[in-house]
Amino acid sequence: MTTIQKTMKGLWSLIVGLKVTGKEFCRPWITVHYPRQEVTNLDSYRGHIDLVPYPDDSNKPLCIVCRRCEETCPSGCIRIDGHLPGAESGEAARELLLISEVPLPGSKAREPIHAADKTLRVLDGFALNYNFCSLCGLCVQVCPVSSLTFSSDVYLAGASRADFEFDLLRRLRDRAKSPAKLRKAA
Amino acid sequence: MLDKPSFSLNGDYYSSRFSALGKSEGDTLVLNLGPQHPSTHGVLRVIVELDGEYVKRAEPVLGYVHRMHEKMGEVKTYVQYLPNMGRVDYLHALAWNWAYVGAVEKLMGLEVPERAEYIRVITCELNRISSHLLWWGAYVLDLGGFTPILYAFDDREMLMDILQIPTGSRLTYCYYRFGGVSADLSETFLIRTRGFIERFKTRIPMYQDLVTGNMILRGRCEDIGALPVEMARRYGATGPVLRGSGVAYDVRRFEPYSVYDKFDFDVPVGKNGDAMDRYDVRMAELTQSVRIIEQALDAIPDGPFINPDLPDRFLPPKGEVYYAVEGARGKIGVYLLSDGSARPYRLKLRAPGYSNLHVFAELAQGTILADAVSILGSLDLVIPEIDR
Amino acid sequence: MTQLLQLLTNPLVYLLVALVAILTFIALNGLILVYVERKVAGFIQRRPGPFEVGPHGLLQPLADALKLVGKQLVMPRGADRILYWAAPLLSFAPVAVCLLPIPFGPHLVGLNVNLGLLLVLAFSGLNVLALCLAGWGSNNKYALLGAARAVAQSVAYEIPLLLSVLAVAFTCRSLNFTEITASQTTRGLLSWNVFSQPLAFLIFFVSALAETNRAPFDLPEAESELTAGFHTEYSGMGFGLFFLAEYSYMIVVCAVASVLFLGGWSGPFLPGHWWMLGKIYTLILIMMWFRWTYPRVRFDQLLNVCWKWLIPLSLINLIGTALMINLVR
Numbered sequence: 072m073t074t075i076q077k078t079m080k081g082l083w084s085l086i087v088g089l090k091v092t093g094k095e096f097c098r099p100w101i102t103v104h105y106p107r108q109e110v111t112n113l114d115s116y117r118g119h120i121d122l123v124p125y126p127d128d129s130n131k132p133l134c135i136v137c138r139r140c141e142e143t144c145p146s147g148c149i150r151i152d153g154h155l156p157g158a159e160s161g162e163a164a165r166e167l168l169l170i171s172e173v174p175l176p177g178s179k180a181r182e183p184i185h186a187a188d189k190t191l192r193v194l195d196g197f198a199l200n201y202n203f204c205s206l207c208g209l210c211v212q213v214c215p216v217s218s219l220t221f222s223s224d225v226y227l228a229g230a231s232r233a234d235f236e237f238d239l240l241r242r243l244r245d246r247a248k249s250p251a252k253l254r255k256a257a
Numbered sequence: 258m259l260d261k262p263s264f265s266l267n268g269d270y271y272s273s274r275f276s277a278l279g280k281s282e283g284d285t286l287v288l289n290l291g292p293q294h295p296s297t298h299g300v301l302r303v304i305v306e307l308d309g310e311y312v313k314r315a316e317p318v319l320g321y322v323h324r325m326h327e328k329m330g331e332v333k334t335y336v337q338y339l340p341n342m343g344r345v346d347y348l349h350a351l352a353w354n355w356a357y358v359g360a361v362e363k364l365m366g367l368e369v370p371e372r373a374e375y376i377r378v379i380t381c382e383l384n385r386i387s388s389h390l391l392w393w394g395a396y397v398l399d400l401g402g403f404t405p406i407l408y409a410f411d412d413r414e415m416l417m418d419i420l421q422i423p424t425g426s427r428l429t430y431c432y433y434r435f436g437g438v439s440a441d442l443s444e445t446f447l448i449r450t451r452g453f454i455e456r457f458k459t460r461i462p463m464y465q466d467l468v469t470g471n472m473i474l475r476g477r478c479e480d481i482g483a484l485p486v487e488m489a490r491r492y493g494a495t496g497p498v499l500r501g502s503g504v505a506y507d508v509r510r511f512e513p514y515s516v517y518d519k520f521d522f523d524v525p526v527g528k529n530g531d532a533m534d535r536y537d538v539r540m541a542e543l544t545q546s547v548r549i550i551e552q553a554l555d556a557i558p559d560g561p562f563i564n565p566d567l568p569d570r571f572l573p574p575k576g577e578v579y580y581a582v583e584g585a586r587g588k589i590g591v592y593l594l595s596d597g598s599a600r601p602y603r604l605k606l607r608a609p610g611y612s613n614l615h616v617f618a619e620l621a622q623g624t625i626l627a628d629a630v631s632i633l634g635s636l637d638l639v640i641p642e643i644d645r
Numbered sequence: 646m647t648q649l650l651q652l653l654t655n656p657l658v659y660l661l662v663a664l665v666a667i668l669t670f671i672a673l674n675g676l677i678l679v680y681v682e683r684k685v686a687g688f689i690q691r692r693p694g695p696f697e698v699g700p701h702g703l704l705q706p707l708a709d710a711l712k713l714v715g716k717q718l719v720m721p722r723g724a725d726r727i728l729y730w731a732a733p734l735l736s737f738a739p740v741a742v743c744l745l746p747i748p749f750g751p752h753l754v755g756l757n758v759n760l761g762l763l764l765v766l767a768f769s770g771l772n773v774l775a776l777c778l779a780g781w782g783s784n785n786k787y788a789l790l791g792a793a794r795a796v797a798q799s800v801a802y803e804i805p806l807l808l809s810v811l812a813v814a815f816t817c818r819s820l821n822f823t824e825i826t827a828s829q830t831t832r833g834l835l836s837w838n839v840f841s842q843p844l845a846f847l848i849f850f851v852s853a854l855a856e857t858n859r860a861p862f863d864l865p866e867a868e869s870e871l872t873a874g875f876h877t878e879y880s881g882m883g884f885g886l887f888f889l890a891e892y893s894y895m896i897v898v899c900a901v902a903s904v905l906f907l908g909g910w911s912g913p914f915l916p917g918h919w920w921m922l923g924k925i926y927t928l929i930l931i932m933m934w935f936r937w938t939y940p941r942v943r944f945d946q947l948l949n950v951c952w953k954w955l956i957p958l959s960l961i962n963l964i965g966t967a968l969m970i971n972l973v974r
Contacts, residue, residue: 095408099691115422145337206426288786288787403690
């Protein structure tokens with residue numbers, strides 16, 4: 072008797088299952104139909120990093136070439152070149168520019184970099200190899216002058232590795248030249 | 258030339274060793290399940306010896322996604338190792354984040370602000386729900402039901418949208434920092450989390466109707482792969498696998514870390530330790546996670562989200578620490594040995610899946626092939642975590 | 646024109662025309678059913694299903710078929726050449742014969758024979774042989790396991806299938822599909838056999854699911870256990886034929902079910918063949934609904950259901966029917 076009862080209960084569970092899928096069948100689909108629609112969660116998207124310019128001079132990055140980001144980056148994506156003002160470009164020894172050894176993200180001890188210090192170094196090149204980047208955001212976080220930000224180009228795509236080796240300084244200058252064009256791309 | 262097979266019919270090292278070790282009597286068939294097989298979720302390889310449909314012996318072969326995470330810990334600085342933790346177990350990345358961050362905080366004696374602890378609890382539990390949801394869908398998929406995984410992904414997608422707000426990523430989160438988290442929770446996050454919870458409460462009964470109560474599914478899970486407590490202990494199984502066998506061991510309850518002692522939640526346990534019990538435990542944990550999140554959302558204090566007095570130079574003292582958290586798959590442990598330099602001297606990751614997987618070989622013995630697949634699915638394995 | 650129609654009175658020509666018509670029907674149906682199945686799966690899973698090829702993805706199955714036809718025929722090393730290629734053909738060929746004796750309308754029948762039911766059951770049994778050959782011939786362990794499952798499953802489920810069909814044959818006192826249909830037109834809807842033989846209908850439908858290897862009984866091709874079961878090694882048109890055969894057998898069993906239990910072509914207002922098609926497609930939709938709802942049963946459970954439930958029940962049903970008929974007489 073219990074076997075039959077159990078079987079009946081089991082068969083009923085099958086009908087309940089059919090009811091669930093039947094109900095879902097009648098409801099509209101929830102997937103985003105990509106080329107016709109776009110997803111709505113792009114505002115919190117984090118792409119590769121970009122340089123932030125001075126508010127009054129969009130050609131000049133805030134970067135002071137402290138090279139914390141270069142050191143912190145777990146994947147070694149970043150390579151920065153800079154020189155001391157007055158010296159020739161590329162002349163400065165890399166060691167001279169080194170400020171910290173192992174910076175801690177979120178560290179308050181950003182103060183030692185004095186305002187005067189900030190003007191001391193001039194950025195010559197900021198190479199980002201996005202191929203190796205794991206988007207951890209540590210570089211953005213260790214930056215003492217908030218010179219790094221995440222870009223928001225969701226549809227970034229490329230056909231070769233070289234397409235993801237960015238010169239961020241050039242990107243900054245391109246953006247300064249034609250803000251409209253880049254905004255469209257982003 | 259084509260007629261001559263260019264490969265050895267005895268198979269590679271593992272399968273030839275498997276055949277040599279205790280070949281059973283009679284006409285048996287040695288079958289490789291994986292490393293590319295629909296039910297091994299990634300690249301696990303299981304060698305089984307079949308007598309008809311019955312599994313005589315089974316042996317998992319590991320290492321197909323070994324990425325040297327432990328060795329990487331020795332060559333990277335403490336900070337640089339953070340993004341690795343999102344990639345050990347990509348389904349419950351935040352728990353691994355937490356285990357590592359917690360170990361370093363313990364080593365350094367760093368304080369974590371109250372708000373940061375609550376943020377960690379909320380995000381980690383949300384991540385646990387999404388991990389359990391994926392397991393649920395994948396398990397039913399293993400048992401041949403196609404539709405549930407897509408319903409699960411519906412919810413999971415919302416969770417990923419929510420977690421994307423503070424973390425910026427959708428899967429391999431790198432969110433926790435030593436002494437806090439990398440970004441505060443926004444108002445949008447809180448509103449959407451509450452919205453998700455309300456919706457999720459109506460989804461759980463739907464899941465019960467569609468799958469849990471289903472006669473066919475119960476037939477595939479009940480009395481399959483019963484795991485005795487003694488055996489679970491012998492292999493060091495933790496998490497829902499151990500709780501399914503009736504041991505109420507949950508790190509959140511028994512060695513409360515962070516602010517977990519402030520929340521009121523149950524530790525669901527099973528009775529027989531079969532696949533159905535493991536299933537039920539995980540489904541009950543969904544509800545418990547929702548409870549924890551609700552309490553945390555109500556009680557979250559104001560304050561900094563990261564310790565404001567962090568040292569600039571990050572050189573931890575000499576010493577060793579072990580820090581364990583409860584992941585979706587069990588006890589996640591990080592053992593750190595510091596020699597006082599900028600890099601850990603040794604870093605050991607205790608992956609719960611590794612211990613849980615090895616239960617399989619013994620459980621699968623004498624079962625039908627379809628049951629072996631069911632058992633494998635019920636252990637909730639994430640292969641990259643096992644291989645590390 | 647009239648001369649051409651005259652030709653049709655020749656039974657051989659008629660048979661030939663019917664066969665061609667049925668093959669066209671099967672091929673068209675294959676395309677339609679693939680599309681319908683993917684749409685049903687999509688809607689149940691809250692997604693659009695095929696959408697890009699043609700309006701609402703209508704041409705998707707055609708594109709798929711072209712792709713399958715265009716693919717190189719590959720045979721694994723060590724496979725038995727003859728058996729390997731014979732299997733898909735053997736799987737597909739009997740379908741045409743199975744549909745021959747089924748009346749799609751009052752006069753729309755390929756071959757009006759007295760033993761139509763027997764003919765269908767006999768030829769649909771051939772499918773097992775094809776699966777067996779495919780599994781054995783392709784020299785693959787998964788395929789072999791799938792074939793073994795297919796044989797055990799089909800052999801077991803043929804018994805309740807036959808017994809339930811026999812009950813209907815008792816009540817209608819005929820094995821001729823046309824007569825069975827005609828016997829259900831006397832009192833409108835109520836004379837459908839599904840009302841006098843509900844148990845037989847259920848048993849038939851469950852057995853039919855198992856016979857056609859449809860979920861939740863799709864064990865021979867259980868992809869989470871056996872990757873793809875008996876057709877693991879098949880690609881291109883070899884796979885295409887198995888696929889087409891699977892859908893064709895769905896049509897066959899649903900057509901038989903609608904003739905035996907749902908009154909075949911009988912129905913008001915519309916011409917008979919629309920009713921017949923409507924009934925077939927309703928049953929097929931239910932089969933699809935099952936597939937996208939349930940997990941797969943285990944092998945021993947499958948056989949348990951058959952031996953412990955379906956066969957005793959169908960035997961009881963059969964004996965009960967026989968007694969009833971004798972009492973009423």
